[in-house]
Amino acid sequence: MGLTSSAVVEAPRPEVFAWFQRPGAIVRLTPPWMPVRIKREATDLADGTAVLGFPLGLDWVARHSGAVAPAQFVDELDSAPLRWLVHWRHTHDFEEVPPNRTRVIDRIDSNVPAVMLRSMLAYRHRQLADDLAARDRAIEAGMRPLTVAMTGSHGTIGTALAALLTTNGHRVIRLVRGQAEGPDERRWDVETPDANLLQGVDAVIHLAGASIAGRFTPEHRKAVRDSRIGPTRQLARLAAETTDGPQVFVSASAIGYYGPDRGDEPLTEGSSRGDGFLASLVEDWEQATEPAAAAGLRVVNVRTGLAQTPAGGVLQLQYPLFAAGLGGPLGDGQQWQAWIGIDDLADIYHRCLYDADLSGPINAAAPEPVRNDEYSATLARVLHRPALLRVPALGPRLILGKEGTDELALASQRVLPRRLTDLGHTFRHPDLESALRHLLGRPVKAG
Template sequence: MGIDCSGVVEASRDEVFGWFGRPGAFRRLAPPWQPVEVESEAESLADGRAVLRLPGGLRWVARHESEAYDPPRRFVDRIAVDGAASAPIGKLLPWRHIHEFEVVDDRHTRVIDRVDTPIPAAALRSMFDYRYRQLADDLAAHARAAASGFGPATIAVTGASGLVGSALTAFLTTGGHTVIRLVRHTPTTVDERQWDPHNPAAGLLDGVDAVVHLAGASIAGRFTAEHKHVIAESRIGPTRALAECAAAAGVSSFVSASAIGYYGADRGDEILDETASRGEGFLADTVAAWEAAGDTSGVRVVLVRTGIVQSPRGGTLRLLRPLFAAGLGGRLGAGRQWQPWIGIDDLVDIYHRALWDTDLCGPVNAVAPQPVRNSEYARTLARVLHRPALLPVPKFGPALILGGEGVEELALASQRVVPAGLTAAGHRFRDEDLESALRHVLGRTRDNR
C-alpha cells in the first residue's frame, strides 16, 4: 500500500532542497481541495514538526526524523502523537514519508516521494500530481524573476492572512524573500508589525523594499448603505495613508489590490483592456477612488485589477463547489454574462511580477486570457466534477442574499476583461483556459478522477 512516485523539475538539487527548507513550502504544497489547513510548519527539515488542522478539531502532526536527514539528498517525516487532538489519527493511521532528491543534470532534479501507509496509491495520486506541478511552476516563476535581477527583498504585506495574501506570502518566503506582515493586532511573531490603517506609524516601513496592499472588507453581502460604507471606508483612506507612508519611507514599489469592478456592471461584449473607460455604479466609483488613493509620487505604483479568483479555499468557487458536486449547479439567469476569471496561483504570479518587473506601472488586469460566459463556466465546472449542470439559478436566488443592487453589481455583472498589459509584457500564465485551472485546484487532473 502507499505510494512511490516522482517528478522532474527544472532546477538544481541544491535549489530544490533549499526551497523545501524555507517557510511557506508546506503551505504551497497543501492541496486546496482537501479539508485541511496548515497550522504550523516545521522550523527544520532535520528535526522539526509540522501540524495540520483537520475537521472535527483533529490534528495531523508530522515529525521529521533527524537520523534520516541527509541534505540535499533526503529528509523524512512520520505521523506522530502530540496531544489529545492528534491521538486518533496518530495512533490509527501509519504514515512515513521519505522525500528524496536525485540529480538528473545540472539544471534538473528528480523529486521522489515514497510513503508507507495503508492509504492506497489511487487516493494519493492527485495530491502528488498537484505537488509536483506547484513545485515546478513556483521554481520557474522565481527563476524568471532572478533572471531579471530581482534578488532577495523585504516586502511588507497587508491582508496576509486572506485567500490571496496567504498564498502570496508563502510563495515569497519560499523564494528567499522576507515578508513583513502588517497586522492590526499586537504582533505575536517577529515577522509582524502593528499597522493602524488610518494612521500608520512613521517607522512602519523601515527597512522595507516594497509594499503589497491587499487589505479591505469583503465585498460579498447585501448592498445596504452600511455595507457600502464599510467597503469604501476600508479601502480608500487606508490605501492613501499607506501609500503616503511608503513614499516617505522610500520603498521602490507600491502594489495595491484593485478590481475589475472599475469597468462597471455591464459592458456587453465590449473588450475591456487597461485603457477602457471607467464604468458606472457603486463599485466602479469605489474602485476609481481606491486606485486614486494609491497614486503617490516618487514610488512605482501597480494597481492589480483582479477578476474572479478560482480557489476552493475561498471566493465563488468555495460556494459553488458543493452545489455542483451535489448536481445542483447551473448557469445564473440566462448565463450570457462574461466572467473574467483568474487562477489563484496565476494571481500570485501577477503580484510577484508587479514586484520585479519595473516596466509594469498603473492598472494591470489580473485576469486569464480567455474570459468565459457564465453558462460556459457552469458547464466547465460541472464537467470537471463529473456532474450535470441542468438547473439554472433564477435571479431571485442570489437577490435574497445580495439584494437588487448587489445582484447587478456582482452576481450578474458582465465584463469581458482581457490582460492586455500582461500579454504585451510576454507574461506566462500557468493556466490560460478555465478547465485546466479548475482541474488543478480541484485535484481532477486525471481522467479517472
C-alpha cells in the first residue's frame, strides 16, 4: 500500500534540498512523541546510511539512494530483522512552485498502515516550514555561519538545538566528557579544561548541569551546585583567555531565579531575585559567567521556563498519564506555569548567537503563561481525554519532599519574556494549545 503527502514551503527548491543534506535534518524532522533515537545520520543522500534506534534494541537502518539534486532522494529500510516484517521505500520529491517556493512531496510505499504515518508526515511538513521561516528571519537579522562549541549537546535541549544550528549552516563542536570522536568533538575536562578547548570557536553555548529534579537533600543540592557553578566559571575564564576564541558566551539559566511563589506578579528580567535554594543557585550560576563578561565577551543568561517536549522533562512524564485519562491539576491548580516549546527555546538560543542586542539575563518563556489547571485542561483537550483526577500536594511531597515540591512541582512563576517581545521576537507557538498540538501530533483538523 502507498501514501502520498505534500506541502508547499516558502523557500526555493535548491535551498530546501540543501537543508535536507545538512547534519541535523533527520533529528529536526523526527516527531518527538516517537520512541526513536537517531543513532547515526546519513552523510550523503546519494549513498549514505542513517540508523534509528527503536525500543527492544531494534535498529532501523535507512539506506539512501537515487539522489538527483535538487529534485529527489530515496531511503529504504535495510536492516534485519525489521526488513523481514516491514517493507519501506520513501521517495522525497521536491518540485518548484514559482516564484520561489517548493512543494515537498513524500511518497511512501510500505505495509505500515497509512493511519500510523499521516501524523508523522504532517509534523515533518510543519517542522520544515517553521524551521525555514525561522532561518529566513535569522538571515534577515544578520545571521552568518558560526563555529559553536556546545556543552550538554546530547541532552533533550541540546539535541534539538544542535540540529537546528547545523541545518542553519553553523558548525557545532560538541564538548564531551568522554573520549572525543571525530573533528566535531573535543574532550572537556570540567575542572581543568584544556587551554586549546575553545580555539577557533566563535561562540559557546553552555547547557550542561545535573538535573534539578529530585528531593532537596544536602547531597542533591551539592550535586546540582557543583555541576553548574565551578564548570561555568572555568569555561567562562577559558573563553575570556583564549586567543582567537569566542566572542559570545550563552549560558543556560532558570526562572527559579524569581523564587517559588510571587503570586500574580508579572516577572520580567528587571524583577528582583526571589527566595529559596533555586533562586540562590541561579544567582551564583549567572555570576559564574562574569569572567567572560569582564573580558568583553557578550554574555547571555537564558532563564528557561518549563521546556515542553514529549522527548523529555515534565511533558514526558505527564503525556502518558493524560493519554490514559489519569491526569489532572496539581494541588489547587492556581500556580502559574511559565512554559516554552522546545523549538521556540532552540530559536531563542540561536538568536542569542547573532543578535548583539541580547546580553545579560533573558526570559526564555512563552508570552502567554498559564495556570496549572488551564495547562491540565489544555493538555487533556489536545489528547481528547478528561482531566478530572486532581493530584493533591501530598503526592509529589512523597517523592520530592516539602522543599522540592514547593520549588518545583508547586512553584508559581508568572514569567514574561519582556526582552524578547521588546525586540519583536517571533514565537512559533505563543499559545500553549498550538505548541502541544504540534509536539504531540494532534493538529486541528481542517474544516
